[in-house]
Amino acid sequence: MDEVKLFGFWASPFSQRVIWALKLKGVNYEYIEEDIPNNKSNLLLHYNPVHKKVPVLVHGGKAIVESSVILEYIDEVWPQNPLLPNDPYERSVVRFWAKFIDEKTRPMWEFLDKFGEEQEKAISKNFEILKTIEENIGLEEKKFFGGDKIGVADLIFGWVIDILVAQEEVVGVKFIKADTFPRLHAWMKNFGEEPTIKNNVPDHNIIVDYLKKRRQSFRISAHP
Numbered sequence: 647m648d649e650v651k652l653f654g655f656w657a658s659p660f661s662q663r664v665i666w667a668l669k670l671k672g673v674n675y676e677y678i679e680e681d682i683p684n685n686k687s688n689l690l691l692h693y694n695p696v697h698k699k700v701p702v703l704v705h706g707g708k709a710i711v712e713s714s715v716i717l718e719y720i721d722e723v724w725p726q727n728p729l730l731p732n733d734p735y736e737r738s739v740v741r742f743w744a745k746f747i748d749e750k751t752r753p754m755w756e757f758l759d760k761f762g763e764e765q766e767k768a769i770s771k772n773f774e775i776l777k778t779i780e781e782n783i784g785l786e787e788k789k790f791f792g793g794d795k796i797g798v799a800d801l802i803f804g805w806v807i808d809i810l811v812a813q814e815e816v817v818g819v820k821f822i823k824a825d826t827f828p829r830l831h832a833w834m835k836n837f838g839e840e841p842t843i844k845n846n847v848p849d850h851n852i853i854v855d856y857l858k859k860r861r862q863s864f865r866i867s868a869h870p
Contacts, residue, residue, distance in 0.1 A: 648706030650675035653690050655682040656848055657856055659805030660713040661701040666801050667717050669842045671724040714748055717798050729798045740792045743783055744799040750775050751803065758813045758857060759864040769819055776827055779803075785829040789836050800837055806830075807838040812853040816861055 652668065652675050654661030668675055680690055680700050693702045693709035703710045703719065710719045721729040731737045754775060757768035783791055783799075791799040806822065814820050824831045838844055 649704075651678060651704040652676070653678045653680055653687075653693065653702040653704070654700045655680050657809070657853065658682065658700055659809050660699075662809075662847070663713055663801040663804060664701045664703060664716050664720070665846055666796075666804060666843060667720045667729060669846055670727050670729070670796060671720060672726065673720070673724055714744065714798075714802065717744075717801060721798070727795075729796075729801070731792055731797070736792070740797055740799050743779075743791055744802050747779065747799060747803045750778075751805075754810070755813070757819070758817060758861055761865065765817075772821055773826075776821055776830060780827045780830050783829075785833055790833065796837065796840060796843070800833075804837060804843065807834055807843070808847045808850065808853060812850060812857050815854055816857045 650668075650673060652661070652664060654665065654677060656679060665677075678687070678689070680686055682700060686698060690700065690702060691698055693704060694700075694711045697711065699711075701711075701713055701716060703716045705719075705723065710716050717729060730740055753768075754772045757765055757772060760768050785791070788794070790796050791803070810821065821827075822830050822834060
């Protein structure tokens, strides 16, 4: 069997989604922790010379980069516990939402690194993004975005159960509540209670400490 390695960073939601996928598939792999952004290894730069970022999946000596691409690669190579539906239309719907979530929720981090009026704008924008997902993704009768089992779109949105929650604590704001986004709130509970997910998230207090230091560094740079 070809060797599988994953280059990642513990606080990266992009690394986290790949870890979850490999665990759900039951794939044995070697994990290599990178020192991001201070001291990237020569191997990481070798395998991902274009973006020089994690995650990087190395399978049989061949590198696959970009987390969304890695997720589909994993689903194709290890077909057990599929992350995408078999039906072509349903698969296209899941891919649409996976792409939408991946693109639209990346800027949601900005509220952590901004202050004053700029932070208020970022927070308002986050509520708009979540409202769009809440009202259109079709969670009325589904446990997860693609049905009764965790899929690609769930893994991509999964960072909200630990990293977003920690960000909220650091800043003092709460986005996904039962009375604001009831469907997403229920989804968070369902997703976070899955053993493969809850057993593979960083310690909450460690994330909070990391994000506090990050926020303080941005505060210093914004007001030298």
